[in-house]
Amino acid sequence: MRILLVEDNRALSEGLSAILRGSGYAVDIVADGLSADAAAAAESFDLIILDLTLPEMDGLDVLKSLRARQNKAAVMILTARGSAEEKVRGLDLGADDYMIKPFDIGEFEARVRMLLRRQAGLKTSSIAYGAVAFDMISRSFFAEGAPLDIPAREVGLLEMLFMRAGKVVPKEAIMQSLAAFDDDLSANAIEQYVSRLRKRLSPHGLTVKTARGIGYYLAKTSEAP
CATH class of the missing domain: 3.40.50.2300 (Response regulator)
Structure with a gap:
């Protein structure tokens, strides 16, 4: 955000x-x-x-x-x-x-x-997708009730994907949301964050998919092509 x-x-x-x-x-x-x-x-x-x-x-x-x-x-x-x-x-x-x-x-x-x-159109402070939940008050992610250790910048990225789960989030929107005016945030950095998130989410049945040339979206592993 x-x-x-x-x-x-x-x-x-x-x-x-x-x-x-x-x-x-x-x-x-x-x-x-x-x-x-x-x-x-x-x-x-x-x-x-x-x-x-x-x-x-x-x-x-x-x-x-x-x-x-x-x-x-x-x-x-x-x-x-x-x-x-x-x-x-x-x-x-x-x-x-x-x-x-x-x-x-x-x-x-x-x-x-x-x-x-x-x-974001939410009525509660907690939302879930698959086995993972996000608490907006603590700004923390949980899997099966246990907290996930995710750095702050990756939390911002996963939050965007989480709130639009299943829908493509354009790369430009991600960069605008994560970068402040004085931040040098590159497309390569976003790809690195995505790669690390995939590794963190994989044990919990979620993944981040690439919509080539457009952006990324969050998907359940069982549903991902």
Whole structure:
């Protein structure tokens, strides 16, 4: 899952990005409204965490621009502007959640999980495919109840494949989701992650298949051609 964090307070943006990346999310950071608007127009994000009081362009104007372009990313407004009028306006313009600073980190993480779960069309925090289950709260995979030891970057890849099990996920979408702006993520690196995932999943009846020239998809070993 890929998140755009729009926050002009450097200490806060660095702290939040560390928390989110530690949970296995790919996080891009911008510090002004114009950059946020440009990033959201050029790249695909699952969630945008948006401050309102920003240089160059107000956060509400960024939100208005997003929705005018039919951008479907979930948006959490995270701001010190806590009046009822501001909150109503933000929600009316298309925000999915509105959180006021200062805030509790545990609640923030729970709301992020809730928005991403809703974005993926899930009603519960745990989903299963074959003998493997994924817990969105702990961002962990389990097979027959035992945790699978999977590095964070591979967790991000398997999560994408898991939520679209049986459907092809394009390579470009994988690279966009896993890479932050400063990451040098190559197609060869994706192939290496896929190869390692196949070895981890094989004992549990799952595999990652290649749709040549397009991308990858998750399949049960018994059903894979």
